[in-house]
Amino acid sequence: MxxxxxxxxxxxxxxxxxxxxxxxxxxxxxxxxxxxxxxxxxxxxxxxxxxxxxxxxxxMKRRQGAEQDALATVIGALEPGETRPWQIRHAIPIGNQQGEVRLVRVLDNALAQCREAAFSVTGDATPAAPRQWFLTTACRQPEGWKWAAAEPATSRWGALQ
CATH class of the missing domain: 1.20.58 (Methane Monooxygenase Hydroxylase; Chain G, domain 1)
Known part of the structure; x- marks a missing residue:
């Protein structure tokens, strides 16, 4: 042994x-x-x-979903042009993320109410790293705002995809 x-x-x-x-x-x-x-x-x-x-x-899939839900919730509360901070704190404090979200435009149509937003991601380990911005879409669902962008083959922003 x-x-x-x-x-x-x-x-x-x-x-x-x-x-x-x-x-x-x-x-x-x-x-x-x-x-x-x-x-x-x-x-x-x-x-x-x-x-x-x-x-x-x-x-990892559940953690990713929690991160996407945290971003979508903030996106749903924004007015066009408004910027707010966002963050996710996991029960196991590894991979906590934070950054800013800026609502770019509202995409309302007969099928869905959606919003396009730019967001930055800064992990706990690298808060002073240069800020990069990414674009995503969130749509209103019966249970609240949900992540609507699919990028399964893109590793450009880590575990949030």
Whole structure:
């Protein structure tokens, strides 16, 4: 059991991108040692990696949705040309974001009430970084204002996409 402490430290220091790989390797190695069968270890390792990867993806998706909802709520309260600060504070204080939102125009039509806004993103780790502005759209839904822009292949502004 001496390998548990280094494995735990490696897992803690790895970051979200490597958690699934390290968890799968540790679980697979432990299963292979316990069963004396490398095939069992391989199967357990792949299963654990897949489960942890799905869990991390779900957590990141929920955090992203909370960030988008925070921005959309502020966008819904703005008047054209008005600028206000926005922020998101997660329960686990990693990846908290903040910045400003400026309502660019209102896009009302018979189908939906939408608003186009420019926003900046500044994380807690880099509050003095140069400000970059991004454009998005939020539309009124029955449950409130929601993010309406889709940019799944764009990594230009990190986890908010």
């Amino acid at each position: 001496r390998w548990c402490l280094p494995a735990g430290l490696a897992l803690a220091l790895a970051g979200c991108g490597q958690v699934a790989d390290i968890s799968g390797a540790v679980a697979g190695g432990g299963a292979a040692l316990a069963s004396s069968n490398p095939a069992v270890g391989y199967a357990v390792g792949i299963g654990v990696r897949a489960a942890v990867s799905a869990g991390v993806s779900e957590v």
